[in-house]
Amino acid sequence: MSQLSDSTQRTILFLIADTGAGHRSAANAISNAIRLISQREQEAWLAQRPATEAEGELPPPTYRIEIVDVFEEYSRFPLREAVKLYGPTIRYNPKLFGEVFHRSNREGTVMAMTSLATPLIFNGLLKLFTTIQPDVVVSIHPMLNFVTIRALRQLGLKIPFITVVTDLISVHFSWFAPGADAYIVPTEQAKQLYLSRKLDPKRVHMLGMPIDPKYTREVAPKEELRRKFGLANDLPVVLLVGGGDGAGGLHAAVRAISQAHLPVQLMVVTGRNKKLYAQLQRTRSRLHVPAEIFGFVNNMPELMHAADVIITKAGPGTICEALSCNLPIILSGYVPGQEEGNIDYVVHNDVGILALDARTLTDALRRLIKPGSPELRRRLDNARKISRPASSFDIGDKILSFLPGPGQDSVWQSQGKHPVQYRMSGRIQSAIRIRRLHNRLPKTITRSAMVRRLSRTQDISNEAAKPARRLPRRNIKNRI
Structure with missing residues (x-):
C-alpha cells in the first residue's frame, strides 16, 4: 500500500x-x-x-x-x-x-x-x-x-x-x-x-x-456461540438491547421475564449505562431465569446470531442489524417523534410487535419460543425479505x-x-496559512507554550474561530 x-x-x-x-x-x-x-x-x-x-x-x-x-x-x-x-x-x-x-x-x-x-x-x-x-x-x-x-x-x-x-x-x-x-x-x-x-x-x-459490514460475515454455528457466552443449548435465548445508552425499558423487561418464570435464558446488553449494568449484576442471582449481563460490546453480530429473539428499543440501527441476523423483534420502548415510524416499519412488515407493558411482552415471547411456532417461522421469513446487510x-x-x-x-x-x-x-485565508505552517514545523516547536499563545492571539484577531480553541484531534484519520 x-x-x-x-x-x-x-x-x-x-x-x-x-x-x-x-x-x-x-x-x-x-x-x-x-x-x-x-x-x-x-x-x-x-x-x-x-x-x-x-x-x-x-x-x-x-x-x-x-x-x-x-x-x-x-x-x-x-x-x-x-x-x-x-x-x-x-x-x-x-x-x-x-x-x-x-x-x-x-x-x-x-x-x-x-x-x-x-x-x-x-x-x-x-x-x-x-x-x-x-x-x-x-x-x-x-x-x-x-x-x-x-x-x-x-x-x-x-x-x-x-x-x-x-x-x-x-x-x-x-x-x-x-x-x-x-x-x-x-x-x-x-x-x-x-x-x-x-x-x-x-x-x-x-x-x-x-x-456495519461485519453483519455480512459468516459467524460460528449457534451452538458454538452459545458455549462461548456460557449459555445452555437446551433453552431459547432472548437478547435484550437498549441502544448505546442502555435505555428503552431494559430493567423492566428483565424483571417481567423473570417474574413470568419463562423457560428462557437472557443476554442483556446495557451499553454505556454503567448504573444499570451494576444494578443487574447485583440482582442477577435473584432472577428466576439464567442471565448473562454485558456492558458496551463490539461483538453484537455474534450475540445476535446466538439468540432466538431480540427485545430492544425502536432504534433504526438495531432494528436493521437484527433483521440482517434473522431475528424476530419485540420493541420494548421508543423515542417519541423520530422513532414512532420505526414501530410502523416493524409491525407493517410483520417482523415484530410493540410491547410496552409486561403482559404484552411475556405473551409475545411465550408465543415465539413455543416449539414449532408458526409466528416465529413467519417473522423469520419476513425478516429475510426486507433485510439489507450489505447496505x-x-x-x-x-x-x-x-x-x-x-x-x-x-x-x-x-x-x-x-x-x-x-x-x-481574509480570516479564512489566514486560518489556512497558520494551519499549513503548523503542519510544517517540528512538533517540539508547535507544542511550545509560546506558539500556542501566538496561535490563540492570531485566531482571536482574525475571528477565525470563537471561542479560540486549538484544532481538535480527528476521530478517524485513515490512509486506506
Missing part, C-alpha cells in the same frame, strides 16, 4: 453529532465499508500491475476519512451545550422531546432554527472545510444540512454534498435541505416523503440503513462515485487553487 502515490488520495468528510450512538455508528459503518472496497480495488490493481502499468493505467485512489462531531468541535456557545440536552431529554422526559420533534417538523420552524444556529456554527464549518479540504462531504445528522449547504456555497467550490438519512420512516423536514447532490434514504416510505417535497427525483437513492457497501459505492476520477485534480488543487483563495475572506 505504501508504494502507491499520495497524489491519488481522496478525502471524505463525515459530519455527525453524538446525539445518541446512531449517527456515529452509521458513519463508522460506511467508512468501514469504504475501507473494504478500497482494499479490494488495491488488491485487484496490484494483481494485474505489470499489465496496468504498461497500459499507463493509474492506480486506484486511496481514501482519507474524517468523522467530525461538528457541534462539539466547531460550534459556539450556546449551540454546543444545547445539543448535549438530547440524551437527558429522551431519558428523563421523552414526551417533551416528541413534542419538540413534531412542532419543529415543518418548513417555517426549521428555517427559523437554522437562522438562529447559523451564526454559532458557520465560521466553524468554514474553518473545518478549509482545514480538512474534503473532496466530498457527507452529512449523517439532520440539523447540519441547511447550514452546511450555505457554508459550501460561501466557499464557491463545487464540493459534492451528500445526505445519508438514518431514520426509517419518521424523517424530519430538516433531512432534505435543497441543494444536496444526493440524498440516500433507507426505505421506500422515506423516498416517497422526499418526493413529496418536490425535490429532484434523480438525486434520491434508496440504499438501505447503513449497518453500507452500496452507500459507500455511491459516495465514491462523487469523487474526482483517476488523474483529475481535487477542487482544492492546481488551477482551482488561486480562484478559491480570491473568493475566501
Whole structure:
C-alpha cells in the first residue's frame, strides 16, 4: 500500500453529532465499508500491475476519512451545550422531546432554527472545510444540512454534498435541505416523503440503513456461540438491547421475564449505562431465569446470531442489524417523534410487535419460543425479505462515485487553487496559512507554550474561530 502515490488520495468528510450512538455508528459503518472496497480495488490493481502499468493505467485512489462531531468541535456557545440536552431529554422526559420533534417538523420552524444556529456554527464549518479540504462531504445528522449547504456555497467550490438519512420512516423536514447532490434514504416510505417535497427525483437513492459490514460475515454455528457466552443449548435465548445508552425499558423487561418464570435464558446488553449494568449484576442471582449481563460490546453480530429473539428499543440501527441476523423483534420502548415510524416499519412488515407493558411482552415471547411456532417461522421469513446487510457497501459505492476520477485534480488543487483563495475572506485565508505552517514545523516547536499563545492571539484577531480553541484531534484519520 505504501508504494502507491499520495497524489491519488481522496478525502471524505463525515459530519455527525453524538446525539445518541446512531449517527456515529452509521458513519463508522460506511467508512468501514469504504475501507473494504478500497482494499479490494488495491488488491485487484496490484494483481494485474505489470499489465496496468504498461497500459499507463493509474492506480486506484486511496481514501482519507474524517468523522467530525461538528457541534462539539466547531460550534459556539450556546449551540454546543444545547445539543448535549438530547440524551437527558429522551431519558428523563421523552414526551417533551416528541413534542419538540413534531412542532419543529415543518418548513417555517426549521428555517427559523437554522437562522438562529447559523451564526454559532458557520465560521466553524468554514474553518473545518478549509482545514480538512474534503473532496466530498457527507452529512449523517439532520440539523447540519441547511447550514452546511450555505457554508459550501460561501466557499464557491463545487464540493459534492451528500445526505445519508438514518431514520426509517419518521424523517424530519430538516433531512432534505435543497441543494444536496444526493440524498440516500433507507426505505421506500422515506423516498416517497422526499418526493413529496418536490425535490429532484434523480438525486434520491434508496440504499438501505447503513449497518456495519461485519453483519455480512459468516459467524460460528449457534451452538458454538452459545458455549462461548456460557449459555445452555437446551433453552431459547432472548437478547435484550437498549441502544448505546442502555435505555428503552431494559430493567423492566428483565424483571417481567423473570417474574413470568419463562423457560428462557437472557443476554442483556446495557451499553454505556454503567448504573444499570451494576444494578443487574447485583440482582442477577435473584432472577428466576439464567442471565448473562454485558456492558458496551463490539461483538453484537455474534450475540445476535446466538439468540432466538431480540427485545430492544425502536432504534433504526438495531432494528436493521437484527433483521440482517434473522431475528424476530419485540420493541420494548421508543423515542417519541423520530422513532414512532420505526414501530410502523416493524409491525407493517410483520417482523415484530410493540410491547410496552409486561403482559404484552411475556405473551409475545411465550408465543415465539413455543416449539414449532408458526409466528416465529413467519417473522423469520419476513425478516429475510426486507433485510439489507450489505447496505453500507452500496452507500459507500455511491459516495465514491462523487469523487474526482483517476488523474483529475481535487477542487482544492492546481488551477482551482488561486480562484478559491480570491473568493475566501481574509480570516479564512489566514486560518489556512497558520494551519499549513503548523503542519510544517517540528512538533517540539508547535507544542511550545509560546506558539500556542501566538496561535490563540492570531485566531482571536482574525475571528477565525470563537471561542479560540486549538484544532481538535480527528476521530478517524485513515490512509486506506
